[in-house]
Amino acid sequence: MTNVSETAGASSTTMYRSMSDHSSIRLNAAAPASQNAWTNRRGWSSAVKARMIEARDNVVFLVISKSPKSATLLYITSLPSSKSIDRRVFVPSASAESDRQQLMQAAHGFRISQALYVVAKLGIVDLLEDGPRTSDELAKRADAHPRALLRVLRVLASLGYFTQDASNRFGLTPKTRPLLSDDPDSVRPMIIFLGEGQYQATGELLHSVRTGETSFDHLHGMGHFEFLAQNPEASAVFNAAMASGLRQTENPFDRYDFSGRHLVVDVGGGRGDQIVSILRANPMMKGILFDLPQVAPDARAYLKASGVASRCELKTGSAFESIPPGGDVYVMSRVLHDWPDDKAALLLTNCRKAISNDGILLIRDSVLPEGAVASQAKQMDLTMLIMTGGLERSEDEWRALLRASGFRLANVRRTTSPFDLIEAKPI
Ligand SMILES: C[S@@+](CC[C@H](N)C(=O)[O-])C[C@H]1O[C@@H](n2cnc3c(N)ncnc32)[C@H](O)[C@@H]1O
Missing domain, CATH: 1.10.10.10 (Winged helix-like DNA-binding domain superfamily/Winged helix DNA-binding domain)
Structure with a gap:
């Protein structure tokens, strides 16, 4: 959404200014329809049209909601016939009315x-x-x-x-x-997961905030992964959503130097997208994909189609009990943020038992920025609160958690996505 501020409001004429490209729009809400309206019967403003052609070199139209005293610009976009659709939401933000509108828009x-x-x-x-x-x-x-x-x-x-x-x-x-389902970067599985499991649990956010409990558990009487074990359809949606989420974000392993490393173990690796990308880029390496038994059908199918199945073993079990030993690289991608500190520490302690002294643990998770900075990870943190009782962590929190579990935080590589790469080494 483009932020647009109201820069002047004189009698019935209001000036709206776009924060992104500094184009401006003058709208006289009280003017007769014939003056403000374009020939189109829906009430497009010709003044706006002319201004935006000049500003964007594109034909645009506006949806204008009129009341006796004011006019609100709701949308601006190219005509449907135009190939590139440029849509921006124009909301005058400097006035109390627009603040209320934005608040209500968020609430709706x-x-x-x-x-x-x-x-x-x-x-x-x-x-x-x-x-x-x-x-x-x-x-x-x-x-x-x-x-x-x-x-x-x-x-x-x-x-x-x-x-x-x-x-x-x-x-x-x-x-x-x-x-589209066949779009290689399809977001369909993620939108289905958001609209089902996450949507229902978010409806119980108040319960979590009042009690500190996990709303998913409150709603279903069991934990998220337990629920997935009993609901294969929901499990398939979740696994596909995780894979879709990975594809939407920068992969920090694309430019990671694995030279000299032999065996990568992906703990909680889902259906295997992450380990497959590592093995494809590093033909000399072998891998172990480790996850709960319920993930095995999707993982088996994905590995089979991946072209690296001969170098990747699938093992199932709970990482709270033990983690397959023998690797010199351990990956935990979006696993530790699922859990509160005591459980995350148990996973890390089990990983410390499995990893060799010269091994490396690569954690793909958010490193929360300090202070009141906008960050997608802060919204994800609410998802962790309601779904699994986990949390996103700051760099200091990661350092403390790792130290308590036999690792030291060696490096943090920030990415363009909410998921950063934390390198940890055994102490
Ligand atoms: C948020 S998903 C992340 C999947 C994948 N690593 C990724 O980044 O897309 C968390 C994964 O942890 C797995 N998991 C949950 N509890 C586990 C346990 N006790 N042992 C092993 N894996 C577990 C889930 O099945 C799931 O695949």
Whole structure:
């Protein structure tokens, strides 16, 4: 979302200024419709159109919500016929009214989140890969209620996730393409996981905050991984979501120097995306993928298709009991943040027992920035609170946890993603 501030408000004319490109928009809400409106009957502002053509070299239109006293710019985007859709949300942020609007927009976010989940779950985006379809046709193919699906789709179309024509024919936009199942970087599994397990547990955030307990456990009467062990479908969604999450983020192992290393053990490695990428880049290395038994079917299938199965052994068990010994590299990617300090320390202590004295432990997890800095890891920290009782940690917290478990923090490599790389060496 682009931040836009209201820079001047004189009588009925308001000036909006974009924080990103310094373009500005003047809107006179009280002016007669003929003056403000473009020929389009929806009420586009011609003044805005002219300004934005000049600013962006692109044809744009606005959705304008009018009240007797004010006009609010909700969206700005290129025309549907244009190939590149440039969408920005214009919200005057300097006024009390706009602060209220932003607050309410954030509070209403759950609806959009669930609408995206619904189209992901029903595979609507896949049904549009060959071209636009009417909502009735989509409902039939997706086994959904026609009118209800239309209502979801038109909300998402109003936000630029679909095109919509007068006969309720919906089409893809660049914003929805990442939801295609066959997109190599598809976010569909992650959106399904967010809309199911995480959404339900987030609904119990208040319980976690009142009690400090894990809301997932409160909701289901068991821990997340126990639940996945009993629900193979949810487990497959989770494993695919984790793999999808890995693909969306910078892989710090791409430029890691593994020379001189022989055996990598990926503890809690999921279906194996991380270890496969390491083994592909380092043909002399062998690997052990270690995870809970419930992950084995997905891991077996993924390893088989990976081309490195002959160099990668799959072992199952609980890392709280023991971790396969013999490796000179141990990887824990997004595992330790799942657990509170006592449990994370147990995992690390077991890793210390398994690792050789000259081995290296590579932890892919967030290192929380100090102070009131914006950070995606802070939101992820809430996910840990509600899902597994874990937490994101600052560099000092990582150092203390590692030291208490027989390791020393040797290095932190920051990445462009919320997941950094922490190198730890046995003490
Ligand atoms: C958040 S996922 C991370 C998966 C993968 N390493 C990644 O970065 O995408 C946590 C992983 O830890 C595994 N796990 C949870 N408890 C475990 C245990 N007791 N022993 C071994 N693995 C465990 C889960 O099955 C899951 O694959």
